[in-house]
Amino acid sequence: MLKKSKETGQLSSLGMYVHVPFCSTTCDFCAFYQERPSKKGFELFFSGLKREMDHFSPPHSFSTVFIGGGTPGLLGPEQIVRLGEIIHTQNIENLIEWSVEIAPSEITPDKLKNFKEIGVTRISLGVQTFNPQLMKELGRVHEVDRALSAYSLIREAGFSSVNIDLLFGAPGQSLEMWEEDLKRAVQLDPDHISTYCLTFEEDTALFVKLSEGKVKINPEKEATFYEKAWEFLPQHGYPQYEISNYAKPGKTCLHNINTWAMNDWIGYGPSAATQYQGVRRKNLANVEEWAKQWEQSEEGGFAEFEELQPHDLANDAVLFGLRMNQGIDLDEIGQKFKIDELYFAEIESFFHKLQAAGMMEKANTWKLTGKGRILADAIAKELPTEDNFSR
Numbered sequence: 001m002l003k004k005s006k007e008t009g010q011l012s013s014l015g016m017y018v019h020v021p022f023c024s025t026t027c028d029f030c031a032f033y034q035e036r037p038s039k040k041g042f043e044l045f046f047s048g049l050k051r052e053m054d055h056f057s058p059p060h061s062f063s064t065v066f067i068g069g070g071t072p073g074l075l076g077p078e079q080i081v082r083l084g085e086i087i088h089t090q091n092i093e094n095l096i097e098w099s100v101e102i103a104p105s106e107i108t109p110d111k112l113k114n115f116k117e118i119g120v121t122r123i124s125l126g127v128q129t130f131n132p133q134l135m136k137e138l139g140r141v142h143e144v145d146r147a148l149s150a151y152s153l154i155r156e157a158g159f160s161s162v163n164i165d166l167l168f169g170a171p172g173q174s175l176e177m178w179e180e181d182l183k184r185a186v187q188l189d190p191d192h193i194s195t196y197c198l199t200f201e202e203d204t205a206l207f208v209k210l211s212e213g214k215v216k217i218n219p220e221k222e223a224t225f226y227e228k229a230w231e232f233l234p235q236h237g238y239p240q241y242e243i244s245n246y247a248k249p250g251k252t253c254l255h256n257i258n259t260w261a262m263n264d265w266i267g268y269g270p271s272a273a274t275q276y277q278g279v280r281r282k283n284l285a286n287v288e289e290w291a292k293q294w295e296q297s298e299e300g301g302f303a304e305f306e307e308l309q310p311h312d313l314a315n316d317a318v319l320f321g322l323r324m325n326q327g328i329d330l331d332e333i334g335q336k337f338k339i340d341e342l343y344f345a346e347i348e349s350f351f352h353k354l355q356a357a358g359m360m361e362k363a364n365t366w367k368l369t370g371k372g373r374i375l376a377d378a379i380a381k382e383l384p385t386e387d388n389f390s391r
């Protein structure tokens with residue numbers, strides 16, 4: 001399963017991400033590329049995906065697949081089979097995890113059966129909240145009962161791992177409401193729980209409300225929500241393994257861990273991002289333009305394209321690694337990305353300052369303390385990079 005990357009020399013497992021760009025609703029907080037489903041859109045998507053995979057097919061096996069969106073659960077049973085056939089044209093013989101994101105309102109036994117038959121092992125259910133009023137305010141279309149019955153159907157279908165996504169920091173959400181959501185999630189007994197702080201991305205309805213002063217950001221309140229989950233979930237059988245992620249033993253999301261370790265992944269579909277053999281790029285966020293691009297024999301334009309240096313990858317491995325509870329081993333990252341010692345001397349001296357301020361600790365690895373975790377984003381911004389060593 002482990003292959004050596006040509007450009008960077010690192011050993012890496014390889015992830016596949018597929019972006020299904022359709023959604024029939026618009027949540028206020030949504031910043032993903034998605035379009036209303038249409039016959040023409042589906043046809044463009046499936047034909048474009050087949051061409052993209054034919055054109056850009058790595059010689060070695062993928063270790064994980066993650067289908068996201070949009071809302072992949074919106075695909076009908078036959079479309080799920082078609083998607084599976086396209087993905088099976090790739091080398092997935094050593095696959096260890098295959099996840100799909102589904103919104104509760106889209107789940108049916110037939111769809112679940114087909115997802116299982118194509119090879120999906122893990123379902124990520126976008127519950128967001130169990131509070132009916134909050135659900136409405138977030139622009140979600142499903143009812144609480146629907147989320148509960150969707151969860152039961154997934155369990156009956158027998159997937160080996162189920163994740164529940166919860167969202168916090170929403171306008172009008174109190175700490176008590178958040179604790180209630182955490183309690184209800186735990187009562188369902190999923191394998192994995194992801195908690196997301198609501199973000200105000202540009203071009204979202206929520207961002208417009210923020211600009212108009214109708215909602216406000218409250219960082220102190222957000223910190224208390226984080227702390228509540230950090231305390232509550234591990235006490236209820238869900239050890240934390242990343243700032244926002246909790247799992248029963250053996251049920252972490254391997255696809256995400258691969259990405260955070262800056263191993264390679266290939267993203268297929270409009271707006272999907274790829275990091276492969278020293279290049280990071282993003283597909284066009286328009287199903288028509290993206291599908292057209294793959295009609296040509298040469299790779300066309302990308303929305304973003306960047307050639308990475310080893311220190312870019314090492315820097316991101318440090319940034320994302322610090323969000324993990326296991327912390328980071330700078331020697332290991334240095335060997336993996338073949339980085340000289342100067343880089344780590346600078347980083348280590350920065351870490352010592354954080355340690356003195358009670359934000360980091362060191363045993364076998366460097367880790368953030370609880371105080372440091374609250375400030376993880378600010379710390380990431382201050383982390384020395386090769387470009388700012390001289391400051």
Ligand code: SF4
Nearest residue numbers: 023025026027030070
């Ligand atoms: S369901 Fe997902 S893709 Fe659709 S609008 Fe909401 S967040 Fe965006």
